[in-house]
Amino acid sequence: MNTLTRRTALTLAAAALLGAATAHAQAPATPLRVILPVGAGSGVDTIVRAAQIALSKALGGQPVVIENLPGAGGITGTQALVKAAPDGNTVAFISNNHSVNPSVFKSLPYDSLNDITPITVVGGSPFVLVVNPAKVPVKSAKELQVLIKAKPGQFNMASSGNGTIIHLAGEMFVDALDVQVQHIPYKGMGPMLTDIMSGQVEFGVAAVAAAQGHLASGRLKAIGVMGKQRVPSLPDVPTVAEQGFPDVDVAGWFAMIGPKGLPAAQVKRLHDAVVAAFNDADVKASMAKQDNVINPTTPDAAANFLKTEQARYARLVTKANIKID
Secondary structure (H helix, E strand, C coil): CCHHHHHHHHHHHHHHHHHHHHHHHHCCCCCEEEEECCCCCCHHHHHHHHCHHHHHHHCCCCCEEEEECCCHHHHHHHHHHHHCCCCCCEEEEEECHHHHHHHHECCCCCCCCCCEEEEEEEEEECEEEEECCCCCCCCCHHHHHHHHHHCCCCCEEEECCCCCHHHHHHHHHHHHHCCCCEEEECCCHHHHHHHHHHCCCCEEEEEHHHHHHHHHHCCCEEEEECCCCCECCECCCCECCCCCCCCCCCCEEEEEEEECCCCHHHHHHHHHHHHHHHCCHHHHHHHHHCCCEECCCCHHHHHHHHHHHHHHHHHHHHHHCCCEC
16 A cells, blocks of 8 residues: 555545544433323323434434323423423423313413423324223214113213313213213223223223224224224224214324423424434334324424313313312
């Protein structure tokens, strides 16, 4: 190797090392703390963990650490978020209960709209009305309405907990059908579905992802999708709105928020990273498998959405007289 060739090789090697060092230096050393105000294994937890690696990649290699802080319907985790420094290193993924809580609890340790910075509403998860087919032999919402009215006082509606979005979805349904039922709250969707399948309660609203296995086995029967669109994995199940009850329109959603005062540059950085992460091929496949619809909003649209949702749930909570001390 002549002198010129040796110099060129050394120059290229040095440039490569410098480039690697520069890239390493540019990767944020402080992890992104992602607070989930829900327990491990819940719908939002499953969704966020599916995107964890892709989100880190979209953030230039910044580590992403997920922290489950369940409790009090999401209040515990959200309170931790609003107390965090607005430096772009702490965010939370919230769901419908964030917008329900101001109406069902007498007081909250934060303002659900003014103590956060909306970043994006990432997408939604469908809900479905399910019955025990052995105990409730109906095929539609109309048939269920007729059966309940024919047997007043004999029907129980299960939910995953008092004041949860699943409870409110059920109240929206019975209000649309103009029927009276007894509400039976459970501590989570698992116990709720177990008791519907065992015949302890007649029906309830469930997340499609949570009910899929039981629907496939025949232990549960879906008689209506609660949102405006049918679900790809249940193409033959019409929406409740299609069945003559147009006011029934509710689905799960999940959104990323930051603490109040998050700088615009950080909002953009996090928003763009979430969009990129949920466009990752593996993440998209995981979301499709769970029937999740991904359509990230702008920060402004997210702020408007949260405000509208809170007002919508407040009207339903008042009508159903739901309160939690």
